Amino acid sequence: MNGNSRDAAGNTARRPNVRRKTIYDVARLAGASPTAVSAVLNGSWRKRRISEALAERILKIAEDEGYSRNMQASALRRERSHLIGMLVPKYDNRYFGAIAEGFEAMARARDLFPIITCTLRDPRLELEAARAMIAHQVDCLVACGATDPDRITRICQASGVRSLNLDLPGKLAPSVISDNRGGAQALTAAILQGLRAAGKPLAPLLFVGGRAHDHNTAERIAGFRAAHADAGLAAPPELTLAAGYAPEKAEAAIAAFVAGGRNLPPGVFVNSTITLEGVVRWLKANDAYDTRAAHLGCFDWDPLASVLSENLLMVRQDVPAMLAALFALIDSGESRAAIIDLPTRFAGGG
Amino acid sequence: MNGNSRDAAGNTARRPNVRRKTIYDVARLAGASPTAVSAVLNGSWRKRRISEALAERILKIAEDEGYSRNMQASALRRERSHLIGMLVPKYDNRYFGAIAEGFEAMARARDLFPIITCTLRDPRLELEAARAMIAHQVDCLVACGATDPDRITRICQASGVRSLNLDLPGKLAPSVISDNRGGAQALTAAILQGLRAAGKPLAPLLFVGGRAHDHNTAERIAGFRAAHADAGLAAPPELTLAAGYAPEKAEAAIAAFVAGGRNLPPGVFVNSTITLEGVVRWLKANDAYDTRAAHLGCFDWDPLASVLSENLLMVRQDVPAMLAALFALIDSGESRAAIIDLPTRFAGGG
């Protein structure tokens, strides 16, 4: 089958001309044992009763020689890598960007080395990436916005790796998510209120974006419908266009909707900033867009879009709170499945 | 495969109760040697003259047992980790997001495991992250948008790790960057042309954002000035506000500029989308903003901002070309310092 699929990088793997320093090199120069050097350099020297004098000598030599610990060897021996992995769908929006940045900072604050990889919302890539992370011995894996979190949890469990879910919940591991239903309900209500304030007739809104079968989109649709009910409106299913997140899909969905002979509703609930791009593009291309007249709401937050638009309502998920909850779970060692549902905030109306 | 850690008290994240499978486990079950198992599982079995029959038996058992290679151990022995690291300043814009996504995809296509970490434009964090990556034995490190690329290269060299620069050039390692000067010159010319087309009087533009001492900002200022010269305009230094990328800094800079008794120029060259946020916020807050009247240009590309604005010109750096050039260098093993300067593209005028 695959005899030789190796070294795609054209075998640039020449042996390094600079031999890496090891504890053995440092030990020789310090006239001490590798054990002593190891203890000094990993901080366990007090416990191991190494004298302050020797510790200082070793530290100085290590510094001078540019010694750098080989974490692979260290992790191998200690059966603990201090690596923490995270899977993220995309880097094309502020939400996941903020999650990635915050995750890294909080991991580092705990002396964990964060490894983040984006999986492009591709289920196969998600599994492959999870397996790769496990092979690299991550101590813990966070699946953020995964299409099938439970599948990932099962893979982790098989290798004894702890896993947690973020943004999208699973049934097999602790999950930290936003209150999508509540946020969507509030956003929908605000869009309707905008219509009222503008003296326009109330009518059911259009829902665009997301995947009907994913938890968050389902919850948002539920909130969307609840807000309609609260306003005494029906929310007919044909106004729900959840054909994916990509801008082109949103454009195509709206085009098909209109081509079906229907009138465009007076307001639109958009499921993400990336989808918003497609929605606005369609509206502009079809001369239906006017910054003052549009009644748009977006379940996602982008400060630049927010400041550039007049009538754009945005829901901001509370990334710091989500990460705080996530790391509280990680710190506590909790691994029972349970969902932590955090409230969202409103950000800007232009 | 039931609950989790045995010692509920104290150290929870301790030893996993699921003992990881090793080649020794598989070897025992297959009635073969660990050597044979290793060879089969890493693909070198043909070279090592293992029979097809044994290979298949081992593969099946490994699959059934859920074996997963310990990359730490593997990397330790082979002195090649197949890890490739990248430092990135921020995840708060599409440019670095696209770089991160593309980098991951191209690394994976080469059987390298990408490790990306964001350093928040913090020089200290950059060095710390570089050192951490080296400790984790990356085979190669890409410094993207680093504040001091040469410092990072020197650290890498001391450990025999290959390094490359992206987005911001260094003098000690190969660098792939955008033609910032040319892009800025074209963008500036386009803004001026917009003024002309709108029948407004030509006047020097304002330059906002970036750090005067970083290469890219310096180049962009040069291009900005060249375009002014081309149009027969002076570009007085007091119109150049390079006080950082953050939105608040841009707002503050403009506020100070105006407070100094000067009139706001008829058009603005903005150095990044993140800065644009601050610029627009100030313009709106001061009633100076009108989507149709504003003459804004941004050296950065954000499709949502682009589609939301009427008169916003954006320069799009050619991320795919940059990554292609980067990996061409990586694949070729090139490590001599040289700068590859790629043209930018225009994207959208609203």
Place this chain on the structure above:
DNA sequence: CAATGTTGCTCAACCGATAGAGCATCCTTG
């Protein structure tokens, strides 16, 4: 039939760091 080659597999020595056990000294204390 001996010499040589090929096939299929195993042995043992690593890679670098770490932890348990052990071993001299030196210091107390009765």
Place this chain on the structure above:
DNA sequence: CAAGGATGCTCTATCGGTTGAGCAACATTG
């Protein structure tokens, strides 16, 4: 001054995979 303890350090096995060397068994050749 011997027993007991503290101090300061080293020895050695080990984590899991990989690799050069080596060894039977069988096939081929002159």
